[in-house]
Each structure stands twice: as structure tokens, then as C-alpha cells.
Amino acid sequence: MVYQGKPSRGCQMCRTRRIKCDETKPTCKQCAKSRRQCPGYRDEFDLVFRNETQATEKRAQRASKKALAQRMSKFSAASSSESPSPNEAFSAPSFSTAEHLASLATHGRKNQQTPWAGLYALLQKPQMDLEGQASCHFLSNYVLIPRGGNGRGFLEYIVPLLRAEDIAPQFKAAFDACAMASFANSQGNQHLVERALRTHSKALGAINVALNNPDTIKQDSTLAAILLLGLFENITTRNLGMLAWGPHIRAAIQLVRKRGRKQLRTKIGVALFIAVRTQMIVHTLSTAKPPLMQSEWWVNSDAIRDPLASQCQKLSLRAGEIRAEVNRLMSQLPRNMESVEAIRDMIRQSQEVDFECVRWAESLPENFRYRTILWQDDIPDADYSQLEVFPGRVDAYPDLWVASLWSMMRVSRIILASLVIRCAAWVCSPVDYRTAPEYATARRICAESITDIIASVPYQLGWFSTRKHLFQQQESLVAFACGDEDSSKSLAGYFLTWPLACIQGQDYTTDAQRTWARGRLTYIGRELGVAYALMLTQLNYRTPSMLIRMDGLMATNTSPNVEKLLSMKVAKPSTILSTNPMQQQFFRQNFEGQPTVLVSEAAGVIYG
Numbered sequence: 001m002v003y004q005g006k007p008s009r010g011c012q013m014c015r016t017r018r019i020k021c022d023e024t025k026p027t028c029k030q031c032a033k034s035r036r037q038c039p040g041y042r043d044e045f046d047l048v049f050r051n052e053t054q055a056t057e058k059r060a061q062r063a064s065k066k067a068l069a070q071r072m073s074k075f076s077a078a079s080s081s082e083s084p085s086p087n088e089a090f091s092a093p094s095f096s097t098a099e100h101l102a103s104l105a106t107h108g109r110k111n112q113q114t115p116w117a118g119l120y121a122l123l124q125k126p127q128m129d130l131e132g133q134a135s136c137h138f139l140s141n142y143v144l145i146p147r148g149g150n151g152r153g154f155l156e157y158i159v160p161l162l163r164a165e166d167i168a169p170q171f172k173a174a175f176d177a178c179a180m181a182s183f184a185n186s187q188g189n190q191h192l193v194e195r196a197l198r199t200h201s202k203a204l205g206a207i208n209v210a211l212n213n214p215d216t217i218k219q220d221s222t223l224a225a226i227l228l229l230g231l232f233e234n235i236t237t238r239n240l241g242m243l244a245w246g247p248h249i250r251a252a253i254q255l256v257r258k259r260g261r262k263q264l265r266t267k268i269g270v271a272l273f274i275a276v277r278t279q280m281i282v283h284t285l286s287t288a289k290p291p292l293m294q295s296e297w298w299v300n301s302d303a304i305r306d307p308l309a310s311q312c313q314k315l316s317l318r319a320g321e322i323r324a325e326v327n328r329l330m331s332q333l334p335r336n337m338e339s340v341e342a343i344r345d346m347i348r349q350s351q352e353v354d355f356e357c358v359r360w361a362e363s364l365p366e367n368f369r370y371r372t373i374l375w376q377d378d379i380p381d382a383d384y385s386q387l388e389v390f391p392g393r394v395d396a397y398p399d400l401w402v403a404s405l406w407s408m409m410r411v412s413r414i415i416l417a418s419l420v421i422r423c424a425a426w427v428c429s430p431v432d433y434r435t436a437p438e439y440a441t442a443r444r445i446c447a448e449s450i451t452d453i454i455a456s457v458p459y460q461l462g463w464f465s466t467r468k469h470l471f472q473q474q475e476s477l478v479a480f481a482c483g484d485e486d487s488s489k490s491l492a493g494y495f496l497t498w499p500l501a502c503i504q505g506q507d508y509t510t511d512a513q514r515t516w517a518r519g520r521l522t523y524i525g526r527e528l529g530v531a532y533a534l535m536l537t538q539l540n541y542r543t544p545s546m547l548i549r550m551d552g553l554m555a556t557n558t559s560p561n562v563e564k565l566l567s568m569k570v571a572k573p574s575t576i577l578s579t580n581p582m583q584q585q586f587f588r589q590n591f592e593g594q595p596t597v598l599v600s601e602a603a604g605v606i607y608g
Helices: 012-017 029-035 054-079 096-109 119-123 130-142 158-162 169-187 190-211 220-236 245-265 268-287 308-330 337-362 398-429 439-460 490-504 509-528 530-535 545-553 561-566 582-589 596-602
Strands: 144-146 373-377 392-398 478-480
Touching: 029 373, 119 561, 130 169, 130 478, 144 530, 158 169, 158 220, 169 190, 169 220, 190 220, 190 490, 220 245, 220 268, 220 490, 245 373, 268 308, 268 398, 308 398, 373 509, 392 439, 398 439, 398 490, 398 545, 439 509, 490 509, 490 530, 509 530
Parallel strands: none
Antiparallel strands: 144 478, 373 392
């Protein structure tokens, strides 16, 4: 097996009909003439595996036969003994992951519905060892492969890196740690959790070695390993006050900067760059820290696979930059005419970026738009924490990737509107900020965006997969690396943790909406295996009102050490910030006995 760098020739319909394709885009003329729907062109990531010779298949067949003989031998021995230990169910002998991936080439060619078609069937077979089962579970839940040359995908760079002749040890260990953690959550097996943690420690050591070696520090595998460890923290995080993914994201950002523009010369390099950019946006918006470089550096012509997605990310980056500047000004400016004008300028900038978000949404083509499928009736005396669908609109999207893009834009609009309200309150203080001319519009934006996010959640969590009579999904431009496309996916939960946590803490979320959002986070944590979601259900804050109260009470120019706050588990509010008595009074009133991470929320460093 080798990585095939060039895409195959011709559209899928012409290859099926065995005729010459003129390769006209977006659809070929052959399909247009015959009035057939052109399915598009395959991307190099669609060609996940390719047999170079018949020897590959023969090696896989020999490995399978050997595994069968070993399994039968072990079965004979086990049948004469007592019941197996808890771990024996996960230790059946089998061919290695590399051999398993080699055998996948045959299955992938037989069925082209998904890039790794046939993998789910193999997952069920007893010849797969524990490592193989964990790998397949991870690939079928987190790795989203683009189809037809489009730019939609998530973790798609894992595919060619796994297929390298010599897999880098740091990448292999990081992938194994993520795969085992994801599989352990799905099985509820503590032994597997411990194994995942041991593998994680091994990955950290391997990455440290790679970062100290000039020959490996800039390799794709090193950056990919760091990103995987960031995902590992989201899969396994269980304690409040821990934001362990932050250091991994910062390390990835520094590494991207060090790699320079050369990394954009390859498709894997571009995919990794976009992955880091996406994570940096979340980090910037959630910590109120400005990006390391300006948005123009991150969104340039060499790093654009999908112009619409890149434009959305650029707007989110601008929202993060404005938020960081507002926090800086609030902590430093004295109250005078010049300061008032500076804050008013922040209001104008926030409104301008929000207007650009609206223009972005209005300019989208049909394959980026959602549509309302039904209206869910209200259920009297319902337990909103258990409902799959919140009463009201239920929307459907072209695919999961498009839905996540809309969520990013909506969260950005919520943050921008909250900044407008916070700045307006500072400008008109001590007059009630709810009388400010900007307030009504900003509040409406928050409420509408919250409703839109809630309406998107059932689709993302697979609600329509068992209700196909309501919505028949058209052929998607993305597909998971293997498995059943209709099942609920951990990646959907991972995408939703941040938007749901954002609306959970908003002033303009109703009590019923807040209960429902917390219930969906609980479902994501317990059923989809994204443990970070469970941590977020414990947060109890309100923005922007708490920030406005704090802005009015804080009299010093010092701001809290955010990184120190987030690394702590529990502390008394009076010991966290300065000794200013007004600060102590504010935190005693609002956060007495609550985890320290909530103090960082009130300080405006998360989901503002």
C-alpha cells in the first residue's frame, strides 16, 4: 500500500458506465447529456486504500487464516477452563492493525458508498484484536472524509498518516490513545480507560522527543499527534477546573507558526493548518485571548479549500479579536470621554462584523442551506432534560459539516451581541443599560441565534436517522471513514458541546431551553462518550449580566490570571482575585462554594 497523491480520473458515474469522462466541473457533460445526476469526482481522501499488487491481498488472507487458527486454539483451551477474566473479551488474538488495514483495501473497492466501506462489518468479526476494534470505533465516530474534491472534512489527514510505510511513533501513540479512550467510553470499561491513559503518557513522551528533534519537529505527524492529544482531553476530561486541551492547542498554534508557509504546499499540510485554525478559533473565543497572528495570516488564499467556510472562520476570528480588545479596554480604561469613544468604537466594530455574518448567511448556495422539516408541539409537564427535541422548529442540513459551520456563525453572533450589550452598559452607566438604543436589537440577535442552534441539534444528534419518513437525507458530500452513516456519532456531540454550553449560560435563554441544553450535554457525555460535555453541565453562570455587574464593581486595573484559574479545581472566591473588597464582595455573592472555573466565567474569559 502506498498513499496515492493524485485523484482518480473521471466522475463516478462515467467510471461505472466505463465511458470516457470530459471531467467538466461541477458536473460532467456526459452525465448532463444522458440526464443523469453526476455524483462528482473522487478526492484523494476518498481513495483510502489501494492495493499495489496481489501480494497485499495474499498477505491479508494469510494473516486472517493464521488468526483463525490461533482463535480456535485459544477457544479449545478456554472451553476446558472457568469463565474468562474481565479483560479476556478484549484480548482475542488477531492480525495486527497494519494487516487489518491492508485487508480493508479489498472491502473498500467492493463498495464505494463510504471511503472505508466494509470496515463496520469487519469490526463485528471476532478476528479483530482490541487495538483494531478501538481503531475502527474511532474512525467511524470522529474521522469525516470529504467526497468529490470538496473541502469538507474532520481529521481526514489521519488516513494518509496511518497508511505511511513507517508510522511516526508520536502519531501512532496519540492515535492509539484517542482510539482506546473513545472505545473505552463506548464500552464503559475501566480497564480500557486505564490502558488509554497509559498510552496517553507514552504519546506525551514520544511527542516531547519529536519536538526536541530538528528532523521531526516540523513533520505532519508531530502536529497531528498534538491535535489528537487535544481531542483526547475532550474525550476523557471528568473534573471541573481542568481545561487540559488548552496547552495542546497553544502548542499546535506555535508549531504551525514555526512550520511557515511551506506547510501549505501539500494537501495534508493544508488540512492540518485548517484543523489548527478551527481549534484556535474556539480557543480564542472561549478564553478572550487574541490570536497569535492576525486573521489575515490565518485566512489567506493558500489555506482556503472552501471559500464559504473560510469566510465564516474569518468572521469568527474577528469576533474573537474584538472580544479580546473589549476585555483589555474594560480592565484598563478610566472613565472619561476618550474611553467612552473607544468603547463606542467597539460597539460599531461588533455591529459591523455581525452584519457581515448576516450577509454570509444570505449569500450561501442551496447546498449550504438548512430547511425546516417540522414544528414540534409543546408537551405539558414534560421533563425538558430528557426530550430529544425542544418544542418548536426542527431543521435539517445537507450534512454534519455544514451544520457545524452554521453553529460557529451563530455562536459568533451571540458573542458579538453580548459584547454590544456589555459595552453599552459601560457607556451609559449608571443609567439602566436596558434603555440603551443598542440593547433591543442585540437581545433579539441572541434570542434568535439560541433558537436556531436548538433547532439544529436533533439533526446533528441523528434524530432523523430513525424517522426517514420525515426527512430523506440526500447523498452527502462527506462520509465517516467507516461504519453506519445513520447512527449517532461522537463527532456530532463534540461539535455541539461548545454551542450548547454557550447558550446554557446566556441571559436570554429561557429556563426550559437551559434545562434542555443541559440535558443534551448530559446525553453527549454519557451516550456519545465526549466526557467534556458532562463537565460543562456543572457550570452555572449568566452572561452578559454577570460581566456587567463585575465591570461596575471592579475598581482596579488588574485582571485575573486566567490560566492559573483554569488549572485550579476549587478555591474560595476571596483568594482568587486581588484583595479589593468590592471584588471580594462580588464573588462572595455570586460564586460562594462554586468551582473556580465559574469565576473565570464571570471574569469574561469563557463563552462571553
